[in-house]
Structure formats: C-alpha cells, structure tokens
Amino acid sequence: MGARLFRVLAxxxxxxxxxxxxxxxxxxxxxxxxxxxxxxxxLWLYLLPGQSFAESTGVLDxxxxxxxxxxMFASLHRVVLGFVVGAGLALPLGLLMGTDRRVEGLLDPxxxxxxxxxxxxxxxxxxxxxxxxxxPAIFLIAIGAFFPVLINTITGVRNVDSIYVRAATNLGAGxxxxxxxxxxxxxxxxxxxxxxxGIGTAFxxxxxxxMIAVNSGLGYRILEAREYLWSDKVIAGMIAIGTLGLAIDxxxxxxxxxxxxxxxxxxx
Amino acid sequence: MSNMFPSPxxxxxxxxxxxQVRAVGVNKIFGREPGAVTALKDIDLEIAAGEFVCLLGPSxxxxxxxxxxxxxxxxxxxxxxxxxxxxxxxxxxxxxxxxQEYALFPWMTVEQNVAFGLEIRGLSKVQIAEAVxxxxxxxxxREFRRRYPKDLSGGMRQRVAIARVLALDPxxxxxxxxxxxxxxxxxxxxxxxxxxxxxxxxxxxxFVTHSIEExxxxxxxxxxxxxxxxxIKRDIRIELPYPRDSNSAAFNEIKKELAQxxxxxxxxxxxxxxxxxxxx
Ligand SMILES: Nc1ncnc2c1ncn2[C@@H]1O[C@H](COP(=O)(O)OP(=O)(O)OP(=O)(O)O)[C@@H](O)[C@H]1O
Ligand SMILES: [Mg+2]
Numbered sequence: 189m190g191a192r193l194f195r196v197l198a199x200x201x202x203x204x205x206x207x208x209x210x211x212x213x214x215x216x217x218x219x220x221x222x223x224x225x226x227x228x229x230x231l232w233l234y235l236l237p238g239q240s241f242a243e244s245t246g247v248l249d250x251x252x253x254x255x256x257x258x259x260m261f262a263s264l265h266r267v268v269l270g271f272v273v274g275a276g277l278a279l280p281l282g283l284l285m286g287t288d289r290r291v292e293g294l295l296d297p298x299x300x301x302x303x304x305x306x307x308x309x310x311x312x313x314x315x316x317x318x319x320x321x322x323x324p325a326i327f328l329i330a331i332g333a334f335f336p337v338l339i340n341t342i343t344g345v346r347n348v349d350s351i352y353v354r355a356a357t358n359l360g361a362g363x364x365x366x367x368x369x370x371x372x373x374x375x376x377x378x379x380x381x382x383x384x385x386g387i388g389t390a391f392x393x394x395x396x397x398x399m400i401a402v403n404s405g406l407g408y409r410i411l412e413a414r415e416y417l418w419s420d421k422v423i424a425g426m427i428a429i430g431t432l433g434l435a436i437d438x439x440x441x442x443x444x445x446x447x448x449x450x451x452x453x454x455x456x
Numbered sequence: 457m458s459n460m461f462p463s464p465x466x467x468x469x470x471x472x473x474x475x476q477v478r479a480v481g482v483n484k485i486f487g488r489e490p491g492a493v494t495a496l497k498d499i500d501l502e503i504a505a506g507e508f509v510c511l512l513g514p515s516x517x518x519x520x521x522x523x524x525x526x527x528x529x530x531x532x533x534x535x536x537x538x539x540x541x542x543x544x545x546x547x548x549x550x551x552x553x554x555x556q557e558y559a560l561f562p563w564m565t566v567e568q569n570v571a572f573g574l575e576i577r578g579l580s581k582v583q584i585a586e587a588v589x590x591x592x593x594x595x596x597x598r599e600f601r602r603r604y605p606k607d608l609s610g611g612m613r614q615r616v617a618i619a620r621v622l623a624l625d626p627x628x629x630x631x632x633x634x635x636x637x638x639x640x641x642x643x644x645x646x647x648x649x650x651x652x653x654x655x656x657x658x659x660x661x662x663f664v665t666h667s668i669e670e671x672x673x674x675x676x677x678x679x680x681x682x683x684x685x686x687x688i689k690r691d692i693r694i695e696l697p698y699p700r701d702s703n704s705a706a707f708n709e710i711k712k713e714l715a716q717x718x719x720x721x722x723x724x725x726x727x728x729x730x731x732x733x734x735x736x
Contacts, residue, residue, distance in 0.1 A: 354529055355559040359573035359624065360549045369572070373563040450563045450604040 222420035231256075231424040255409075259425075260432055262405040263394050266322065267436070270329025271390045275383060277330075278337035282379075285338075286345025287371065299338065307332040307393045311400060325397035332393035333386035340382025344375030377451055380444045387440055391433050406432070475502040476628055476660050477526055482535035484521050484686075495521040496532065497685035503662065505627070508654055510675035511664045512718065518686025519664040520556065523630050526662065527553045539628070549573070552621030556632040556664075558613045560605040566616050567592065567601040573624045591619040595649070611642035615649075622653070628660045635670070647674060651698060668718060672711050673700055680717055690717055 204224050210216055211223030218226065238253040239245075252258045285292040285299075307328050314324035348371050356370045398407030410425035484496040495518040503509050511519045524530045525537055528547040537544045539551065547553075560569050567588050574584045592598045595615045605613055614634055621629060635643045651674065654661055665671050671678045672694060680690040692714070700707055 351555060351557055351559045352561060354547075355553070355555060355561070356572075357529075357547045358527065358549075358551070358553045359620070360576045361572075362576070365576055370561065373561070376563070450565075450606065452562065452606040 219417055219419055222423065226420045227423050227427070230418075230420040231427060234421065234424050234428075256428055259404065259406045259409050260428060263398065263407065263429075264432065264436075266325050266329060266397070266405065267387065267390045267394050269322075270326045270394070271333045271387055273326060274330035274333030274390070275337045275386055278334045278382075278386075279341055279379070282338045282341025282382075283345060283367075283372070283375075286342045286375070287367070292342070299335075303335050303339070307389070308396055311396075314397075315401060320401050322402060324401045325394065328397045329390045329393045332389035336385035336389060337379070337382040340378045340385070341375065344378025344382075345371060347378065348374040377448060380447060384437075384440050384444065387436060388433075391436060395429060476505045476540055477501070477503040477662070478536070478538045478541075479522075479526075480536040482522075482525065482532045482537055484518070484525060484530070485533045494685035496525070497687050499535070499686070499688060501679065501688065501691075503660060505660050506658050508651075508661045508663065508674060508676040510671035510678045511662065511681060512668065512671045512678055512714070513666065513681030513686070514683050514718075515666060517681045517683040519666075519681060520632055521686065522681075523553075523632050523662060523664055526628075527551050527630050549577075549624050550626050551628045551630055552624055552626035554614075554617050554621055554629065554631040554634045556634070556636065558605075558617045560613055560616055560620070562605050565602050565604055566597055566608070569605070569616055570619045570623050573620065577624065587623055591623055594653075595619045609642075611638050611646060614638065614646060618650070618653075625657075626659070628662070631661065631663045633664050633666070636665070636667075643670075648699070650674070655698065668711055668714050669702065672696075672707060672714060673702055678714065680714070 207221075208224050211218070211221070211226075222230075234256040235254055237250050237257075238255065239250065241247075241250045252261070281295075285295055310328055310331055311324075314327050318324040318327055352370050352374055353366065356366055361370065394405065395407035398405035399411045402408055406425055406429050410422045410429075413419075413421035413425060479499050479501040482496055482499040482501075483494070486493040486495055499522065511522060513519055521530065525532050526539070526544065528544050528551065531537075531544070539548075561572070564572065570588050570591055571584050574587055579587070588601075589598075592601055595618065597612065597615055597619060600608060600612060605616065608616065617634070635646055638646065647670065650661075653659075663671075663674060665674075675694055678690075678692045678694060679688055680692070681687065682689045694710060696706060696710070
C-alpha cells in the first residue's frame with residue numbers, strides 16, 4: 189500500500205517541488221506561471237463560501253455562496269441539461285435507424301454529413317439563433333452529446349446477435365417484447381459507450397460555450413480571471429475543471445459497471 | 457442390410473394418430489447458381505409423437521438446416537413440411553429449440569431466462585414463480601438462480617437453455633448438438649437427465665448430433681444424413697431398452713454397425729479430419 193502510494197505520487201510531487209523551488213528563486217514571473225502554493229491559496233479562496241453559515245438560509249445557500257461550488261454547479265447543470273436533450277433525441281432515433289433499414293437509408297447520408305462538423309463550429313449559428321445565455325450553450329452541448337450516442341446506438345442495434353432474436357422468437361416474443369427485452373438490453377454495451385463519449389464531449393463543449401455565451405460556470409470564470417491577469421485563478425479554475433471531469437467520468441463508469449454487471453468483461 | 461435394424465414400421469397405435477412432424481420432398485438450397493449449395497435434398501421424414509429421433513451426420517451435411525426448417529426459422533426452398541398436419545410457416549411455441557450455442561440472454565439471470573417465455577405467455581406472477589421453482593429444482597439449478605449466464609459453467613448454461621424451453625412445455629423439442637461442447641462426464645449426466653425428462657413428460661425430441669455413441673445412447677430412432685447434398689441415408693429404430701448400457705455388447709454392436717454406414721459416407725467424400733465423425 190505504502191509502496192504503491194509512493195509510486196503513484198513520486199513524479200507529481202517531485203515536479204511540484206521543483207516548480208515551487210524555481211518560483212521561490214524567482215526564475216519565473218508569477219503572472220506567467222504562479223507558484224503551486226499561490227495556486228492552492230487561490231483555490232482555497234475560490235472555494236471559500238462568501239457568506240458565513242446561517243441557520244435561516246440553510247446549507248445549500250451557504251454552499252452556493254462559494255464561487256467555486258456555484259461555478260461547478262452551473263457547469264454541471266448545463267452538461268446534464270444539454271446531455272439529456274442530445275442523448276434523449278439520439279437514443280430513440282438511433283434505435284429506429286438501427287432497426288429500420290428504410291429510415292436508416294433516408295437519414296444516414298445526412299448524419300454522415302453533419303457528424304464531422306465539430307460542435308464548436310456551431311457557435312456563430314447558436315448565437316444567431318438563440319442569442320446569449322443558457323439556450324445557445326445547451327444547444328451546443330446537446331449537439332456534442334447527440335452524435336456519439338446516435339452512432340453507437342445504431343451500431344449496437346446492428347450488432348445484436350441474431351441468435352438472441354431467434355431464441356426470443358422461438359419463446360414467443362412479439363415485436364414490442366423483442367425490442368424492449370432483447371434488442372435494447374443486447375445493445376446497451378454500445379449505447380453506454382456512446383453515452384460515455386457523449387458526456388465527455390458535452391463537458392468539453394460546456395467550457396467553450398461558457399467562455400463565449402454566458403456569465404457563469406467554470407469556463408466563464410477562467411476567461412474572466414485571464415482578463416484580470418490572475419493566472420493563479422486561471423490554473424485554479426483548470427484544476428476545478430479537471431476534478432469535475434474526472435468525477436463525472438468515474439460516476440458514469442460506476443453506473444456503466446452496474447448496468448453491465450451481466451456483461452462478460454475482459455477479465456473474466 | 458442387417459436384420460438388427462428393422463425398418464420403422466408404425467405400430468398399431470401410431471397409425472391412428474397423425475405424425476407430429478412430416479417432411480415430404482423437402483429441399484433447401486442456399487444461394488443461387490453458380491455456387492448454390494444444396495443443403496437438403498428430397499427429405500422424406502415422419503416423426504411420431506413421443507419419438508426420440510437423433511439426426512446423425514458429418515459436419516455441414518445439413519442437420520442444423522433441417523432442424524431450423526422444422527423450427528420455422530428458415531423455410532425450405534421446396535417441399536412440404538408440416539407440424540401436426542399444419543404447414544410450418546414461422547417459429548411457434550409448440551416447437552421449443554435448444555441451440556447449439558445455448559443462446560441464453562446474458563443480461564438476464566438464470567431465473568429471468570427461464571421465466572421469459574412464461575411472461576410472454578401472460579401467466580400470473582404466482583404461476584410463473586411456481587413453474588420456475590419447479591424447473592430449477594428439476595434441473596439442479598436452484599442455487600444458481602440469481603446468477604448471470606457468464607458466471608455459469610457450460611453444463612449449467614445448457615441446463616438453463618433446456619429449462620427455458622421446458623418452461624413452455626412444448627410437445628416437440630428441437631435440440632441442436634446441445635451437449636457438443638461439454639466434457640464427457642457432464643455430457644453423460646445431462647444425457648441421462650434428458651432421457652428421464654423425455655420418459656417422464658412424453659415429449660417428441662429431435663436431437664442433432666455428430667456423435668454415433670450419443671445417437672445410440674439416446675435415440676429411439678437414428679436418422680443418418682449424407683453429405684452434400686443432405687439426403688436421408690438410413691432410418692433406423694434402436695430397440696435397446698432404456699437405460700442403455702454403453703458398455704454392453706449389444707450397444708457396441710449397434711454402434712459398430714452405424715459407424716460402418718457413416719464411415720462409408722465419410723469415405724465417399726474423403727472429408728477432412730475437421731468434418732469427420734467421432735466414435736465417442
Ligand atoms: N445461410 C447459409 N448460406 C449459405 N450456405 C449455408 C447457410 N447455412 C448453411 N449453409 C451450408 O449448408 C450446409 C449445411 O449446413 P448446416 O449448418 O445445416 O450443417 P450441420 O450439419 O448443422 O453442420 P454442423 O455439424 O457443423 O453444425 C453447409 O454446407 C453450409 O455451408
Ligand atoms: Mg449445425
């Protein structure tokens with residue numbers, strides 16, 4: 189345990205110590221690259237709630253008065269909303285395109301054409317259509333989540349082993365049962381992979397969207413900090429973005445493992 | 457021709473009832489000329505209720521094709537194929553299929569797999585629970601009921617596949633090399649269980665195998681198919697009483713006799729080792 193912890197932490201700790209040393213010796217200007225200690229101090233200030241805890245307003249208000257937490261909440265909120273919209277449209281469409289060749293034939297050319305356009309390229313249109321604020325951000329995030337979920341759902345349905353369909357037919361399954369209890373679960377490994385990629389894309393897009401279209405969230409905050417030349421806060425914000433991204437990925441991974449507990453993994 | 461194998465003449469009570477499965481001049485051709493494969497050619501076959509018919513033949517001779525046609529998955533190119541006097545047009549719950557590759561639903565636990573067909577049939581929760589309990593008990597799966605297929609051995613999986621089909625109580629069971637991938641001991645114990653079930657509930661079983669030993673151990677009748685095109689070479693009644701002793705002289709005599717017929721077929725096409733038949 190101790191040895192393992194050492195192996196994991198050795199390189200980062202050495203690098204941070206070196207960095208701190210150089211900063212203290214004055215080799216780098218703080219405005220270009222602040223020292224680790226300064227960043228941690230700034231992160232702490234960023235996290236600290238702005239108001240003291242009061243019974244009357246409750247814990248939630250108190251937590252929200254922390255700039256960092258309210259930024260994280262704002263970004264997460266947008267990711268979830270945008271993801272729900274994007275994946276919510278992509279999933280049924282993907283299921284339909286995966287099962288119905290005709291629908292697939294009609295829509296596939298359009299999908300193939302739109303798919304390579306990065307969500308970022310929709311920014312001007314998004315602002316033209318929705319103005320500033322949350323709507324264009326949600327729109328961009330939804331586009332980011334839409335295509336990975338769509339493509340993976342189609343592939344998942346396509347790859348359902350026909351032996352399951354035969355077995356279910358033999359046991360008397362009709363169209364609805366086949367769809368709900370055979371095709372959908374058989375395709376879940378692919379669908380969940382698509383969702384994982386989709387939520388990752390959504391997280392990238394939310395940062396960009398916040399830099400451009402809204403006045404809150406982690407993406408907005410680091411751009412704002414740059415205007416004041418607070419490079420320590422920029423890096424503190426980046427650390428927060430990384431932590432939130434990691435937390436989302438771990439959470440989604442846990443959920444996947446639970447939903448796919450029946451699936452024969454690589455290790456078994 | 458040996459007089460050890462009387463040709464299957466229907467006994468008194470069999471003539472009075474319709475054959476459960478009837479094939480007349482069944483052909484199945486895959487693909488188009490040139491390069492079309494005649495998998496089945498002029499198959500005439502009548503299977504009476506309560507028979508245990510083993511389809512025996514080398515790999516690729518069309519055993520699965522015939523079984524799939526009876527199951528209704530892939531209809532014949534020409535000819536008549538009937539179940540209980542009605543032409544086969546689609547899969548039906550009267551013909552339960554146990555697949556070569558088990559085909560359990562991996563996202564369902566053992567009990568969910570077994571309950572699946574009953575739920576579709578619209579039975580009440582209580583009825584389903586009772587039926588599932590009984591089947592799991594019969595097949596020795598009780599302790600494994602909440603496991604997923606990935607956590608079962610091959611023998612266990614095959615038991616679940618059998619239980620899943622038995623749940624619907626089909627009069628006809630179609631089994632495609634169900635024990636092919638099992639070790640000898642597991643295989644024998646499942647064969648014995650299958651025989652017990654067959655004798656207890658009186659089902660008609662069509663059982664595909666390429667093991668001569670297995671065919672002689674199980675079948676009340678063995679149908680030998682030829683390779684390319686798949687035709688019926690011999691149709692033999694095995695009169696040995698159950699349970700059969702695979703070490704007895706009579707058993708081995710029959711086995712040898714069948715092996716000669718099958719190997720004659722084998723040599724005719726000089727099939728390679730992969731497609732060969734095994735004696736055990
Ligand atoms: N869908 C298909 N398209 C073309 N040819 C096929 C198809 N299915 C089967 N065949 C051919 O038909 C022949 C019979 O196949 P079948 O699967 O019935 O053999 P089998 O007796 O079950 O063999 P095995 O013991 O290996 O399972 C084979 O030569 C095979 O190549
Ligand atoms: Mg086969």
